[in-house]
Amino acid sequence: MRNLSVKARVTIWFTLLMLLITAASLGFVITVGGSMMESYSLTRLAEMVNDNADELRYGKKGLEVDDDFEPYAGGAYTLIYDEAGTLLYGRVPAGFNPREPFLEGEPYLVGSSGGDFYLYDRRAEGGRLWLRGVLPLSAAGGFPLVAARLAFFILPLLVLLAAAGGYLIARRAFRPIDKIVAAADAISEGRDLSARIGLPPRGDEIHRIASSFDNMFRRLEASFEAEKQFASDASHELRTPTAVILAQCESLERGERTAAEYAEGVAAIRRQALKMSKLIGTLLQITRLE
Template sequence: MKMKNTSIKTRVTLYYAAVLILITLILFTAFYFTAVRQMNVVSRDTVMKAVQNTFDDIEAGDGFIEIDSDFDAYRKGVTLLVYSESGKVIKGTIPKNFPAQTPLEAGNYEEITGEDDVWLVYDLYNTYENGEGIWVRGIYAMDNAMQTFHAVIWIMLIALPAILLLAILAGRHITRQAFTPVSKITETANSINSGRDLSKRLPQGESKDELYDLTETLNLMIGRLEEAFQAEKQFSSDVSHELKTPVAVIMAECEYTLQKIRQPEEYQESLMTIQSQCRRTISLIQQLLQLTRTIDKDRSVEKEAFNLSILCESIAEEISVLAAEKGITMKTDIQADVNLTGDETLIMRMILNLLTNGIKYSKNSNTDEEDRWVSLRLKEKNNRIIIDVEDNGIGIKEEELENIFHRFYKVDKSRAGEDDSFGLGLSMVRWIAQAHGGIVSVQSSFGKGSRFTVELP
């Protein structure tokens, strides 16, 4: 079984188990060699001290050697033997199975292996003032220490696997608990995918860990996708609705004209109607093509530094001709030398949309024909560029203000003097402002006029 085909939960458990086994082996090996070394050090130290202390029980005089009557030939597991200078045993008993012919060697440790036993031997020689020499040999049965050591090793060999197994099982349980939210997330994601219901959200745990942050990010992404799909659905519906009207008019006009042979004037009138609807359709298509640029703001906006004051003066001069034809006064209040880094073409379209919108809805029963106006103001304040477009037209009802920037949204047609609007102009204004890091707001009183304000950094 390849590791890449196993679940993360299984892989984490296997890695966890492998690390635990490796650490256990390292610790066991370190313990074993440390214990063996320490056992040898302790054994040698015990034998050496026992031999050295034995000389305290031996006294020598003129021509004699005397050993205390309370001489202990067995101390702390060490068998003690006293030899004469010639190698004859004076005191003590040689342990059973110990090779009695083992030569005496002063100050050396030696391990002697018998038939069934291992002995640690340490010899020490001392010469007294009378010229007599004495050997003391310490014999330590290593089997005693080895038995204790082996018992500890066996306990560890039994206990460590059990502890290791419990640790692995506990780790697997913890891993399963840790990955439970992942299972729930997967289940919900499959539910969203199978049902295509983007209104659902992934479950978030109570603890704010990495999975919590991940699900929060994914939920935000799903929310944006839901908004995008809803907007696309609404967009398709609105486009279909807007295109259906001119196509239906063209089709009806063609069917009406082809019913019988008509006079040239009637054919000309039908062609003019068809031409008007075709222009309307072309205008819609052009605006829809412009809207496709809003998919990627970074790529669609070509920013460069330009003088916004000069641009506003040029637009005001151009739009004043259109305003004058409709009996509207064009007012300006433009601060000089206001510079902006942005897409000059889009900024121009934004201002033109606002001005033409003000002119289009300038008809107001409460305003004299000679007192209709549209104003354009530009100023720089607190590192912000403020563009104001104001009119004294028919205004906007309060309940409609929150919708006027939505695509294809049109207020009641009685508000407008023309019927060729698609409801895309203000949507484009908002997008252009946002693409430049700005905002657009509106203040309006129905029957008194409207004021649109664009703030750009």
């Protein structure tokens, strides 16, 4: 991780965060949604059996079933038995034991050779008939399985989209940093002291940093230009007295001179030397001020 770029780190962090959020959300949906779906299925099972109980008659002519009777709806089956437990009407779901004893009350779960089933039993026609609702567990709790299958396909897609989106956002956000680094490298190598980042003014942190760097580069360039001008001016100011001193020395070395001429030449040299000393002192004072 230490050798990764900031863009790569941001992308990895964003991807992991999205993966965690997506997984937690799907887990919540599967858990809560499955429980709600199961509760709804059991409620619907009881309602279907109670509604079907009003659609049948059992008398001297035997069992009469109205057209509104629903033997199968929403994955649940409704079976009709007589008092002895003989199946009179309805289709038994595959794997279910039709001889399962009756237990009137709330829906309950039983195991069978073909799997687990929710049952809801109630008496009808004054106790002469039994109505049984049969709901396979896979139909009652099928939502988590469906959600898990969807998650298996959706989750990788979301992770890929999060990674791609995070990388694009990070690359665009850190693009000014590349310009800052390029400008700093150009100036540090001495190629171009006038190099600027030149980002448009904005309120975010990176653009404010770029503006601060541009101001720093501008002051740095001005400092170098002032130093160059200072060196040029100092050279010019020192060149004149040096030329005078050299000229006087050459003149005094050419031949015999009177004492007055020697005194005049030495005085001129002294004046120029004092001028140079004063100029050097001024330069040293400016350097201390800088």
